[in-house]
Amino acid sequence: MFEGQPKGLWALALANTGERFGYYTMLAIFTLFMQAKFGWSEAEAGQINAIFLAAVYFLPLLGGYLSDKIGYGKCVTIGMFVMFLGYLGLAVPSKDLDTAKSVMLGGLALVSIGTGLFKGNLQVLVGNLYDDPKYSAKRDSAFSLFYMAINIGAMFAPSMAKWITNMYLSQYGMVYDASNTSQRYLEILSGGYGLCFGVACVSLVFSAVIYFAFRGWFKHADVTVKQVQNVDVKVEELSPKQTRDRIVALLLVFFVVIFFWMAFHQNGSALTFFAKKYTNLTVEGPMRFGFNIFSMALVAISVYTGFASFQSKTNRGKSICSVVTVLLLGAAYALYSMMDSKTMAQPSDFQHFNPFFVVALTPFSMFLFDTMARKGHEVSAPTRIAWGMLIAALGFGVVTMASTGLTSPMDLANGQTQSILSPGWLISTYLTLTFAELLLSPMGISFVTKVAPPKYKGLMMGGWFVATAIGNYASMLPSMLWNKIPLMYNWAILIALCLISAFLMFALLGKLKKMTA
Secondary structure, X not given: OOOOOOOHHHHHHHHHHHHHHHHHHHHHHHHHHHHHHHOOOHHHHHHHHHHHHHHHHHOHHHHHHHHHHHOHHHHHHHHHHHHHHHHHHHHOOOOOHHHHHHHHHHHHHHHHHHHHHHHHHHHHHHHHHOOOOOOHHHHHHHHHHHHHHHHHHHHHHHXXXXXXXXXXXXXXXXXXXXXXXXXXXXXXXHHHHHHHHHHHHHHHHHHHHHHHHOHHHOHHHOOOHHHHHHOOOOOOOOOHHHHHHHHHHHHHHHHHHHHHHHHHOOOOOHHHHHHHHHEOOEEEHHHHHHHOXXXXXXXXXXXXXXXXXXXXXXXXXXXXXXXXXXXXXXXXXXXXXXXOOEEEOOHHHHHHHHHHHHXXXXXXXXXXXXXXHHOOXXXXXXXXHHHHHHHHHHHHHHXXXXXXXXXXXXXXXXXXXXXXXXXXXXXXXXXXXXXXXXXXXXXXXXXXXXXXXXXXXHHHHHHHHHHHHHHHHHOHHHHHOOOOOOHHHHHHHHHHHHHHHHHHHHHHHHHHHHHOO
């Protein structure tokens, strides 16, 4: 799994892990912060969240255009600095609401611009490592590992946000209470949420240290087509028709995945509102395990040591990995057994399940598709994307079943909740959506770096993120309709979008294969 990868992959992956940890810590509580700070409704908070997500994923197009001219590494460096300023602005407290709104919007703008310069170009650097024929066969597995590293940061982020929030509330003798709408409580709660933005500043410093300390490992990949004359790098040459066909093929894929991202990115809005309004946040029994992030992390690590115990080339290596796996699982159970009989969860806690599942399931996904490839049944990236769409529809089918018989948000009184559902419903939804994500996202990024014409690599990676941006902006639809239509209609819209996009992708498979041959 880890063998044969260029060491530059690990440096770039760790740099991205730090940045994503801060980003997802902020994102875990962002809509909740706006509701507590400004008293905004689900529709208002969801709209700002969607606009921010759209900007974060749209601006890599401009970052890609710029990097094709001045270099990928320069854009990554500038991006980290701009993001730092943005998160610093978000972390500055202000009691005047008008000032607070202006500062928040300014901070969001800087974070969006910085991410646009950083995100896509870092991934282009990863892709460039695999232009070397020595590593080209490992491109798909590399992006699966890179994607796993992203989600390590995302996995711990909600728990960090929860810890900071609880610590801040405890200073005022308070505990988290989703039904408490008093002005004093919301003012203190928003202050706790505000501290979470500062985490992103610290994590960006970590990313910068990793990036510059190990830059020698990937410096040779920081080369654009315009710079290639000065170095000994072979660039694939394409005819005008091949260039045009590849761009068209990528644009078709971009169009289809818009609908996936619209449905998938409900974790910070509709699914969080669902956790807040309808899910029992007092967790008892074995379900408590899912709300101990350290137990979950040990289980995730044990998956990798477990695979290593089978894949190790020596008996000594197999034995060591087997013992470590047992110890990790034992430690995970010990931490779980020390938990209180009842655990109080927060709505943002559910956002750590998706990255946990990504980290824990990535080795199984890699093993499955590597085995199929060795047997001559390799599954193309567009095919995996199509299947991912279908599975996403199943994921929203789970939450639809959970919503049967529930009072719709429009019929609930202000501040009222129906905390009657087991957390298992949302956990199952996130598990199913993770299966879809593993089929679609890392493979889509790998497909772009493989198919994009060399002189448009940055721009085409930006195009992938533009598709994500459009989907993210459209993700506000369920929030906008939250208090206007029955709950199950919201989920039905998302299911329909996933199914339509899946069938469209299946219909395009033959054409995409010819255009990228």
